[in-house]
Amino acid sequence: MNTEPVELRQRAAKHAALADPARLRIVDLLTLGDFSPTELQAELVMPSNLLSHHLRTLEEAGLVTRHRSEADRRRSYIRLAFGALDGLIPGAAHGARRVLFVCTRNSARSQLAAALWQRASDIPSSSAGTHPADHIAQGALDVARRHGLDLADRTPQGLNEVAGEGDFVVTVCDNAHEELTTMRGIHWSVPDPLRANTEEAFEDAFADISRRVHDLAPRLHAA
Incomplete structure (x- = not known):
């Protein structure tokens, strides 16, 4: 039976998600503002299927969320979840x-x-x-x-x-x-x-x- 506190497991999941350099880079970018997947792909020079995998991992860890653009409904934006980095060190100044x-x-x-x-x-x-x-x-x-x-x-x-x-x-x-x-x-x-x-x-x-x-x-x- 797992007796670890829920908060501890959530923090561990975040740290596990951030252990990958590409996902850490994505979060560093998102500490400043929101990006569409296409914009992230261009910043990271990464295939779309690999980016999708990383974003899904970050979403499952409760680090990011996404929603549709009000301008072009075919586009979505990725943003940090509120409080996602509580207790973690953000990107550079x-x-x-x-x-x-x-x-x-x-x-x-x-x-x-x-x-x-x-x-x-x-x-x-x-x-x-x-x-x-x-x-x-x-x-x-x-x-x-x-x-x-x-x-x-x-x-x-x-x-x-x-x-x-x-x-x-x-x-x-x-x-x-x-x-x-x-x-x-x-x-x-x-x-x-x-x-x-x-x-x-x-x-x-x-x-x-x-x-x-x-x-x-x-x-x-x-x-």
């Missing part, structure tokens, strides 16, 4: 002059991310959109206010107006990520709260972005 959060309209997710970043890090932050809206979404203003942030004086800006050399770019919507194929950076596949346009949807997006900001902030240093 990175340098940044400024963190630039990008979404399509610059009316919700990227604005919230930039505001949250200012709480979590001394590295400057900004936000921009590939096709900026005329104003910030009311749901974003409301959820920010509920959590002690004020977005009232901010307006959506175009990426070409804001982007600068040395920016550490973080796309926070699938459409922007899949549009900006030549821009180097990381991706957070955060569902669009404006699709449902409910208080719950904005709270979920805020919580997702907040967790990611606080995970990334200790791993960046001023460049």
